[in-house]
Amino acid sequence: MKKTKFIILIIPLILIFFNLSSPQEKPVPLPPTEVKAFDTPNDNGHSLSVTWKLSPDDGAGKNNVVAYEILRAESPKEEFEVRGMVPSGENLFDDKGSREKEDKNYLPSHKNYYYKIRAKADNIFSESEVSNPAFAYGQWYHTGKTPVLAGVIIFSIFALTFITLARKGKKLYIRPLPGIEAVDEAVGRATEMGKPILYVLGLGTAADIATIASFTILNRIAKITAEHRTTILVPCYDSVVMAAAQETVRAGYLEAGRPDIYKEENVFFVTSMQFAYVAGVNGLMLREKPATNFYLGKFYAESLLLAETGSIAGSIQISGTDEIAQIPFFIAATDYTLIGEELYAASAYLGKEPVLLGTLKAQDWGKAVVIICLILGALAASFHFQFFLNLFRVQL
Amino acid sequence: METFGLWIAALLTLGIMSFLYKDNPIYKFCESIFIGISAGYWFVSLFWQSMYPRLYLNIRGAISTLLHEGRISDDRWLYLVAGILGVMMLLRLVPKIGWISRWPLSFIVGSTAGLYFITYLQSNIMNQIRSTIIPIYVPGNLGISISNLIVFVGVFCGLVYFFFSREHKGAFGGAAKVGIWFLMITFGASFGFTVMSRMSLLIGRIDFLFGTWLGLIK
Numbered sequence: 176m177k178k179t180k181f182i183i184l185i186i187p188l189i190l191i192f193f194n195l196s197s198p199q200e201k202p203v204p205l206p207p208t209e210v211k212a213f214d215t216p217n218d219n220g221h222s223l224s225v226t227w228k229l230s231p232d233d234g235a236g237k238n239n240v241v242a243y244e245i246l247r248a249e250s251p252k253e254e255f256e257v258r259g260m261v262p263s264g265e266n267l268f269d270d271k272g273s274r275e276k277e278d279k280n281y282l283p284s285h286k287n288y289y290y291k292i293r294a295k296a297d298n299i300f301s302e303s304e305v306s307n308p309a310f311a312y313g314q315w316y317h318t319g320k321t322p323v324l325a326g327v328i329i330f331s332i333f334a335l336t337f338i339t340l341a342r343k344g345k346k347l348y349i350r351p352l353p354g355i356e357a358v359d360e361a362v363g364r365a366t367e368m369g370k371p372i373l374y375v376l377g378l379g380t381a382a383d384i385a386t387i388a389s390f391t392i393l394n395r396i397a398k399i400t401a402e403h404r405t406t407i408l409v410p411c412y413d414s415v416v417m418a419a420a421q422e423t424v425r426a427g428y429l430e431a432g433r434p435d436i437y438k439e440e441n442v443f444f445v446t447s448m449q450f451a452y453v454a455g456v457n458g459l460m461l462r463e464k465p466a467t468n469f470y471l472g473k474f475y476a477e478s479l480l481l482a483e484t485g486s487i488a489g490s491i492q493i494s495g496t497d498e499i500a501q502i503p504f505f506i507a508a509t510d511y512t513l514i515g516e517e518l519y520a521a522s523a524y525l526g527k528e529p530v531l532l533g534t535l536k537a538q539d540w541g542k543a544v545v546i547i548c549l550i551l552g553a554l555a556a557s558f559h560f561q562f563f564l565n566l567f568r569v570q571l
Numbered sequence: 572m573e574t575f576g577l578w579i580a581a582l583l584t585l586g587i588m589s590f591l592y593k594d595n596p597i598y599k600f601c602e603s604i605f606i607g608i609s610a611g612y613w614f615v616s617l618f619w620q621s622m623y624p625r626l627y628l629n630i631r632g633a634i635s636t637l638l639h640e641g642r643i644s645d646d647r648w649l650y651l652v653a654g655i656l657g658v659m660m661l662l663r664l665v666p667k668i669g670w671i672s673r674w675p676l677s678f679i680v681g682s683t684a685g686l687y688f689i690t691y692l693q694s695n696i697m698n699q700i701r702s703t704i705i706p707i708y709v710p711g712n713l714g715i716s717i718s719n720l721i722v723f724v725g726v727f728c729g730l731v732y733f734f735f736s737r738e739h740k741g742a743f744g745g746a747a748k749v750g751i752w753f754l755m756i757t758f759g760a761s762f763g764f765t766v767m768s769r770m771s772l773l774i775g776r777i778d779f780l781f782g783t784w785l786g787l788i789k
Contacts, residue, residue, distance in 0.1 A: 326692050350738045381676065382683030384691075418663055419676055448609035454587065454602045461594040476769070503762035506755075514754065520735045539736040545700060546730055552704030553723055559706075567701040569693050 204232040204240045204294045206301040207266070212290045212309035215269055217570065220284035220313025222271045227303060230294040233263050237296075244293040244300070245270065251289050251305045260295075272311070284311045319570025333540045338533030347532045354493050354511035355521045361491050362399045365466035371406035372396070373465040375456060375481060377472025377496065378449060381415040384519070385497045389472040390423050391522035391531065396469065397427025401436065409442040410459060412452050417444045453477040457484040470494040470509065471518060474501045482508030495521060581784040584776060626654050725753040 207227040215222035225245055233240040240263045246255035247270060258270050270290075272282020287308040293300045341347055365372045374393055379386035393409070400407045409424065411417035421442045428437040445455040457480065460468070468485040470478070470492065478494075478501040485492045486508055494505035495513030505512045513521050516538075523531035548567075555563035586601035633647035656675040663672040703726050705719045731743065732750030739747040782788035 320693070322697055323689060323693050326696060327689070330692075347736075349735050382679055382687075384684070384687065387680060387684070415660070415676065415679065418660065418672060419680075422673065422676075446606045446610040447613045448605075451605045451609035455606045457590065458594065458599060458602045479769075500761055500765055503758040503765070506758060507762065516733050535735060539734055542730050542734060545696065546727060548700055549703055549723070549727060552700070553707050556704050557706040557708055564701065564704050567697050567704070569697050 202237050202239065202296075203299050203301050204237060204296045205230050206303045207233075207243065207292045207294055208303060210290060210292050210303045210306040212288065212306040214309060214311050215271075217314055217317045217319050218311075219274060220311050221274045221282045222269060223282070223288060223290075223309055223311050225268045225270065225290045225292070225306065227266050227292045229264070229266050230301075232296075233294070239296040240294045241297065242295045243268075244295055246291045246293065246302075248289050248291075249287070255289075255291055282311060284313060286310055317570070322567055322569050329544065330537060330541050333537035334534050336533075337536040337540075338530055341529035341533040341536075347536050349520060349524050349532070349535060352513065352517055352521055352524060354495060354513045354517070355524055357491075357493060357511050358396065358525070359399065361467040361469075361493060362396065362403060362405060364491060365400075366403040366405045368466045370466035371408050371463055372400055372467045372469070373456075373460065373463070373485075373490070374407055374409045374469045375472070376409065376411060376416055376420060377470070377474045378412045378452070378477070379416070379473030380413050381419050383473050385471075385473045386416060388519045388522040389495075390419060391526045391528075392469075392471055393420065394423045394427045394430075395525040397424040398431045401428040401431035401433040404433070404436065406438075407441060408459065408463065408465065410445045410452075410456050411443065412445065412447060412449075414444055414447070417442060449475065449477055453480050456481060460484050460488045460490070464488050465490050468492045468509075470496070470505065471513070471521075472496065474498055474505075479504040479508060485509075577784055581780055584780060626650055626657075630654065724749070729753055 207230045209228040210225065211227070212223055212225050214220075215224045227243070230240050230243075232238060242260050242262050243265070244260050245258045245268045247258045248255040259268055261268055270282070273280040275281060287310050289308055290306040292303040294303075337347065362372060374396060376386055376389050376393070381387075397407055407424065409420050411420055421439055424442050425434070425437050425439075428434050445452050460481075461484065465485075465488070468481075468488075468490040470481055470485075471494065474481075474496045475498065478496070478498075482492060482494065482505060492509035493511045493513075494509040495518035496502060496505065497515050497518060499515070502512065502514055506514075519538075520535055523535040552563050583601050583604065586597045587605070589595055590598045629647040629650040633645045633650075636642055636645045636647075656678060659675045660672050663669045703722065705722065707716070707720055707723060709715045709719065728746045728750035730750070731746040732739075732754065734743075734747070737743055778788060
């Protein structure tokens with residue numbers, strides 16, 4: 176009897192013990208559904224995107240989904256590899272591949288891929304059905320950059336219109352710029368003193384806008400110096416810029432009818448290291464003691480070094496750059512400064528070429544359009560009309 | 572060897588700094604070394620970082636693909652075009668056919684200008700307009716309203732200043748004057764900020780001379 180009572184008491188205890196010590200089975204989340212794969216829009220053709228309907232246990236039901244794993248294979252029967260993971264609540268993944276064949280992440284275009292989505296809850300998961308096949312392909316036109324296209328079209332219309340008007344002989348007014356008004360005086364000073372003119376194109380390459388604008392001004396100044404029989408020295412930082420500068424100065428001398436006095440060695444390469452270049456130009460300034468220094472182009476930290484040395488040498492200095500950080504130094508240390516866009520305007524003002532004048536006018540009309548957009552935009556923003564702000568949204 | 576390098580660096584630093592007094596033979600000597608070494612270093616660096624990997628290795632790879640796989644379609648052949656353009660640039664050294672170098676020059680300037688057109692339109696115009704479209708008046712927040720108004724007036728007047736088709740007279744001239752005031756205040760702030768970073772460069776050199784070289788600063 177006692178033995179029977181003992182067995183009756185002990186068996187439930189044993190059963191309770193085994194129930195507590197055996198691991199509780201965690202509930203498996205329901206899988207996501209409606210998995211769709213498609214080509215990522217507005218890309219170069221090496222990316223696919225996947226969307227899916229969230230698992231019913233994501234934020235509801237068992238509420239145990241913590242993340243989604245995205246798997247990919249070249250056919251439904253092959254082994255799927257993990258391509259990425261997103262947290263719960265998200266239902267979009269961009270599978271970005273590389274365009275380089277040697278890269279292990281290479282994703283070729285026009286090749287079908289299949290996707291599956293795994294809803295994960297700690298160590299357990301459930302998988303969706305396999306998606307439709309999808310292949311990546313590049314788009315010719317990036318729809319997210321439509322505002323840029325509109326800007327290009329508007330500006331191009333302005334530019335072509337004004338260039339045509341300028342070529343037909345219509346006078347296009349440009350207000351005088353103090354720095355450029357002083358060029359003739361500066362060159363005249365050099366001629367009277369019998370000293371050379373130093374023209375520094377800056378540290379930009381031949382493709383930089385500031386350097387291109389500086390070439391036009393150099394051409395005009397070379398023509399004036401040829402007429403006055405004054406020497407012009409052009410130390411260059413970049414070899415391609417040196418080649419272009421030699422052509423520019425030679426053309427200026429040719430226009431002045433003095434190709435015989437052009438010396439190619441006056442337009443020379445120094446070095447392509449910033450402060451070594453500055454050391455060379457500074458030494459040149461103190462030895463040659465030019466009457467006039469022109470600093471027109473792209474400058475960086477060497478701007479003040481050049482301007483201060485020129486000041487010590489007693490030169491009259493005219494500067495211009497579109498590098499915002501260097502403009503204060505030029506304003507402080509040189510006699511005349513062309514601020515930012517005034518450098519581009521100066522090239523049109525001096526060159527008087529229809530293309531340059533027409534483009535400058537087009538820029539002014541472009542600025543007028545920008546001003547109108549800003550006024551309308553400020554009013555729209557004040558009254559919470561979001562659509563106007565979205566007109567200028569550009570996707571990268 | 573390290574000590575020797577340290578002394579050379581210190582003496583060259585002092586030689587360059589002697590320029591502060593006036594131009595002198597020591598400065599000329601240091602300047603010549605600086606320019607010569609930098610030009611030589613730049614040439615070697617250009618060869619091994621640019622010409623060898625991008626031109627030689629790529630063309631060699633494309634030729635290898637053609638010989639071993641019999642396949643001509645390889646993007647690396649495009650580097651041959653760059654090589655040809657580079658050779659055309661070097662023809663400047665031959666006076667009789669130096670005019671050929673104008674073609675690659677035109678290609679570089681034209682293509683880069685075209686590419687930059689899109690980039691600058693996006694970054695310097697579209698993004699700037701988008702950032703400047705802000706409400707002038709924010710109800711209940713006077714501070715932000717004043718700040719937004721200052722930003723709007725500054726951008727508007729700055730644009731008016733850079734208008735080249737009209738002379739700065741009357742109301743237009745007044746707005747342009749406000750614009751140049753905004754610009755000068757900004758340049759003043761930028762000047763002060765940049766001077767601080769230049770000071771840190773000088774401090775670095777002083778630390779090298781008195782600390783690393785002479786050991787006076789621990």
